[in-house]
Amino acid sequence: MELATKDLLRLATIGSVDDGKSTLIGRLLVDTRQLFDDQLDAVAAASEKRGIGDLDLSFVTDGLRAEREQGITIDVAYRYATTPTRKFIIADCPGHVRYTRNMATGASTADLALVVIDVAAGLKEQTRRHLCIAALLGVRSIIVAINKMDTIGWSELAFQSVVDQFETLSRELGFSSTVAIPVSALLGDNVATISINTPWYGGPSVLDALEASEAGSWEIAQGARLPIQWVLRQPGGGRTYAGMVSGEAFHVGDKVTLLPQNIETTVRAINFGGESRLEATVGLAADLDLEDETDAGRGDLIATHPLPTVTKEIEATICWFGEKPFTTSGQRLRLKHTTKSTPVRVQAIKGVINIESLSIDEATSLETNEIGLATLVTSEALVVDDYREDRVTGSFVLIDEVTNATVAAGMVGRASFL
Amino acid sequence: MTTTLPTPHATDHLDVLESHALFILREVVAECERPVLLFSGGKDSAVLLHLAAKAFAPQQLPFPVLHIDTGQNFHEVLAFRDRAAAAAGARLIVARVQDTIDQGKVADPGPLGSRNRLQTVTLLDAITDSTFDAAFGGARRDEDKARAKERILSFRDAFGQWDPRQQRPELWQLYQGKVNPGEHVRAFPLSDWTELDVWQYIGREKMDLPSIYFAHQREVVEREGMWLAVGEFVEPLAGEEVFTKTVRFRTVGDANCTGAVLSSAATIEAIIDEVAIANVSERGATRGDDKFSETAMEDRKREGYF
Numbered sequence: 001m002e003l004a005t006k007d008l009l010r011l012a013t014i015g016s017v018d019d020g021k022s023t024l025i026g027r028l029l030v031d032t033r034q035l036f037d038d039q040l041d042a043v044a045a046a047s048e049k050r051g052i053g054d055l056d057l058s059f060v061t062d063g064l065r066a067e068r069e070q071g072i073t074i075d076v077a078y079r080y081a082t083t084p085t086r087k088f089i090i091a092d093c094p095g096h097v098r099y100t101r102n103m104a105t106g107a108s109t110a111d112l113a114l115v116v117i118d119v120a121a122g123l124k125e126q127t128r129r130h131l132c133i134a135a136l137l138g139v140r141s142i143i144v145a146i147n148k149m150d151t152i153g154w155s156e157l158a159f160q161s162v163v164d165q166f167e168t169l170s171r172e173l174g175f176s177s178t179v180a181i182p183v184s185a186l187l188g189d190n191v192a193t194i195s196i197n198t199p200w201y202g203g204p205s206v207l208d209a210l211e212a213s214e215a216g217s218w219e220i221a222q223g224a225r226l227p228i229q230w231v232l233r234q235p236g237g238g239r240t241y242a243g244m245v246s247g248e249a250f251h252v253g254d255k256v257t258l259l260p261q262n263i264e265t266t267v268r269a270i271n272f273g274g275e276s277r278l279e280a281t282v283g284l285a286a287d288l289d290l291e292d293e294t295d296a297g298r299g300d301l302i303a304t305h306p307l308p309t310v311t312k313e314i315e316a317t318i319c320w321f322g323e324k325p326f327t328t329s330g331q332r333l334r335l336k337h338t339t340k341s342t343p344v345r346v347q348a349i350k351g352v353i354n355i356e357s358l359s360i361d362e363a364t365s366l367e368t369n370e371i372g373l374a375t376l377v378t379s380e381a382l383v384v385d386d387y388r389e390d391r392v393t394g395s396f397v398l399i400d401e402v403t404n405a406t407v408a409a410g411m412v413g414r415a416s417f418l
Numbered sequence: 419m420t421t422t423l424p425t426p427h428a429t430d431h432l433d434v435l436e437s438h439a440l441f442i443l444r445e446v447v448a449e450c451e452r453p454v455l456l457f458s459g460g461k462d463s464a465v466l467l468h469l470a471a472k473a474f475a476p477q478q479l480p481f482p483v484l485h486i487d488t489g490q491n492f493h494e495v496l497a498f499r500d501r502a503a504a505a506a507g508a509r510l511i512v513a514r515v516q517d518t519i520d521q522g523k524v525a526d527p528g529p530l531g532s533r534n535r536l537q538t539v540t541l542l543d544a545i546t547d548s549t550f551d552a553a554f555g556g557a558r559r560d561e562d563k564a565r566a567k568e569r570i571l572s573f574r575d576a577f578g579q580w581d582p583r584q585q586r587p588e589l590w591q592l593y594q595g596k597v598n599p600g601e602h603v604r605a606f607p608l609s610d611w612t613e614l615d616v617w618q619y620i621g622r623e624k625m626d627l628p629s630i631y632f633a634h635q636r637e638v639v640e641r642e643g644m645w646l647a648v649g650e651f652v653e654p655l656a657g658e659e660v661f662t663k664t665v666r667f668r669t670v671g672d673a674n675c676t677g678a679v680l681s682s683a684a685t686i687e688a689i690i691d692e693v694a695i696a697n698v699s700e701r702g703a704t705r706g707d708d709k710f711s712e713t714a715m716e717d718r719k720r721e722g723y724f
Contacts, residue, residue: 007430109591230474
């Protein structure tokens, strides 16, 4: 029986349209034999039908009719790969600026970004935008595939020139771990195996780099957090509080504070799926039994020290996806933060990020796909951490009250590079 | 709350997938007014029902379970459906495709014709009639290239339609199920699970399943590259030879479009070994309903299919 215990790494592909993200993922899945025969046959048949050679590898992830017709990725495709020790969840993101919201969707849960750059085109504005969003979202590890090396005669000089451009930007954005690899996604060089065409390159293949990268959380956690999702009534009249643990683990006996009520109590017991545990680790959907009778409900938060901030006013970084501009006098918005939803008002817009210079330009509004800084005021108090300390208690979305569309991703505080 | 188990390995992939699914189940129930769980009696919806019971234990399930009955089911699956719903203490609603046919809303394909696509109308009627605003499904992204594109909470308009070009952004785990009256969301807690994950989880949790998932002897005919079980819904055509084979089913759909696979895997452990080395996808091996065209699943999903 195959070993059940593996770790799980979530990665997202990022970079500009036409630089070859989907082709690289297709190549990686084909060369590591992650595709079934019938899936491969279907890709071959679809390629033939459109008069595209023998195998258009981008069709492995570009599964929608419109994507195959236009030859671009519109929305994220999720693909899965396993090795003996690791399960990979791969989010193949669209590169086109129009679908930035979908790229952010794919990158928001990623531990690692696989950046694809066309060696002949260099670092385009859209690649800079994606790297900037990835940095804001807290992706720390980056694998850079410098693609289409076959089109420039495998030139080390050309490779190094793009690597230099990337590294300048990467230093500014503060990525902690980067690996640059010369590849041809089309032909498979340095994707799953080391190529003979790049004898000057001594680093890992994309597959080796993925296997070697670290899985898991990057936050500088400040205490354990459990946003209450649901109150479970126990036989005999007690109540336990269900939610997903973030930050650090809870243990039976921990002194905790219920917020925003600011009531101190102790963890009496921890349950998971009806069974008791001594510890609730990060990411576990546990329920906590507290010593003291409290009037806690959905939207409240159980925390250990150092405690998060209780506030109705937040300074945040906003990625705006709405069709109408984001202004102080725009549409009625609601904010969803952890398990709480509340009406929100835009108090002030502090500026917009200039993607080229990474500086903050003055602005009174944000256009679609722009990223800026704003002050928001909420109707109900929120219990927040800075996004860089806790990805769960530091993130929120804005929702249009009329259409219910999700129109922005928000992060409490601002990134160090801004 | 009986025994103290060792703390789970924080990074074990099954624990991560399970916790994520429990979180989604609770989030949708908290945010939506009238959720329902779509239950076919297949392995994926069995896992979903098992997770739902866990998410709300020791309380009762806070939503009913809906089966769209095509009238062409394997009887072993119907028996499991009733057994599993009773074990979970769930209220079972059965909506019948035959009723949709009798109302003249869809054409009758005849006693042996496929009712697969007709289910969508029955499903959307059932959602409208009970004003459900959220429907949990056991679909997984690894099943099909259109499913690979779908959000965990997938918005459906007042006609039940999915628009793959206008999906809501879905950041972090901030699932957003707010809809206007008449609209609904489909919620897929098993989105990131693969077929192998499902079987490993079934093994770990020692779950009950319909017997047809395990190897057994059956009379079959070979039709369009699939082994179809001879019975009420499949009669041998002229020139078709009836064989007795040792088979099992990798997926559970209608008896007349779901093929068996030749297999001697009679235990969960043997099935896990078989799935781990399979070179044909589960739907590719066994589902006639996906073979109509390149975008068969996308087209059905747009119309409101599961």
